Each structure stands twice: as C-alpha cells, then as structure tokens.
Amino acid sequence: MSLLRMVSGALDAQVNSFTKILQRQRTPLQIAPSGSGQGILYGLGLTGIGNAASPEAVLARILKEWIGLRRWTIDSQISVIESRVLGNKYVAPDGIATIDQWLHWRLPLEFPQHQLTPANGWTPEFYSWAVARAPEHFV
Known part of the structure; x- marks a missing residue:
C-alpha cells in the first residue's frame, strides 16, 4: 500500500472509527511487529498514523469501498478494491x-510481517463480523 493511500485513510473519520472498532473486536491490545511501518510509527509515539498503517485500517478502507460495490459480481468487487484501495491489479x-473469504485470503498477503x-x-468469524458490521457503519 502506498504512503498516499495510508495518509488519505488516516484523514477519513469513518475509516478511523471503524479501524478502532475492528482493533477492539480482534484484540484489546495494539501490537505491531517491530520491523513493520506500523511498529516504527508506534515506537515514535505516532499512534494515530500507526493505526492508519494497520491491517485493521486497510480492512476498514476495503469495506468502505465495498459498500458501494455490493451489487456487483465478486470478481468485479475484488478488481475495483484491488485497484482503488490496495493499488494492485485483480488477484484472487x-x-x-x-x-470475507477473499479478505481472509488477501490481507495476510498484504501484511506478511503481521502474522494475520x-x-x-x-x-474467518472476525472477517465475517467485519463485513456484516460495515453497512451499518459506512452509511
């Protein structure tokens, strides 16, 4: 994920609030690998920016984008999300x-240091919960 995408996500209040919800749902602790960008930002005391670099923030950005794509085929949804959020070509x-199946497969590839x-x-239940919760959050 590019720095520009990370910073733009950090400025989105809906994404920030859903990121925090996801982090609390998954675990009450904020843990990031020390060698990751997120870990470095946390170490510098930049928790807000570190949160924007987290897998939960990327999940939040993906789900915000997905809300408008729900009527599309799964292949089309994934293609648009890969391009707009992750900056890659379609892969699945x-x-x-x-x-939620795609997220369970894809996010560990995006964050290999994070041990997702x-x-x-x-x-799989966490991803399903996040997908089910997204429509009520991103209205």
Whole structure:
C-alpha cells in the first residue's frame, strides 16, 4: 500500500472509527511487529498514523469501498478494491465466493510481517463480523 493511500485513510473519520472498532473486536491490545511501518510509527509515539498503517485500517478502507460495490459480481468487487484501495491489479484464487473469504485470503498477503492468523484474532468469524458490521457503519 502506498504512503498516499495510508495518509488519505488516516484523514477519513469513518475509516478511523471503524479501524478502532475492528482493533477492539480482534484484540484489546495494539501490537505491531517491530520491523513493520506500523511498529516504527508506534515506537515514535505516532499512534494515530500507526493505526492508519494497520491491517485493521486497510480492512476498514476495503469495506468502505465495498459498500458501494455490493451489487456487483465478486470478481468485479475484488478488481475495483484491488485497484482503488490496495493499488494492485485483480488477484484472487479460484473458489472465492464472498468478500470475507477473499479478505481472509488477501490481507495476510498484504501484511506478511503481521502474522494475520487465527491465533492473533484474524479468524474467518472476525472477517465475517467485519463485513456484516460495515453497512451499518459506512452509511
């Protein structure tokens, strides 16, 4: 994810508030790998900007974008989200039928240092909860 996308997300009040909701739902602790951009920002005392670099913030930005795409096919949704939020071309394995399945597969690829595993709260249920909660938050 580019620095510009991260900064623009940090300025979005809806994304910031949903990021905090996601962080509280997943775990009460703010933990970031020390070598990651987020960990460095936390270490400098820049928690707000560090939050904008978090996987939860990216998830929030993805879901905000997804709200307007819900009537599209899953392939179209993913293609637009990859381009607008992650700055990449469309990518998804065969067999992805829902946005939460794609998120469960895709976010660990975006944040390899963060260990987005079930042991750290990144469960299929967490992604499903986030997707279900997004429409009421991003109105």
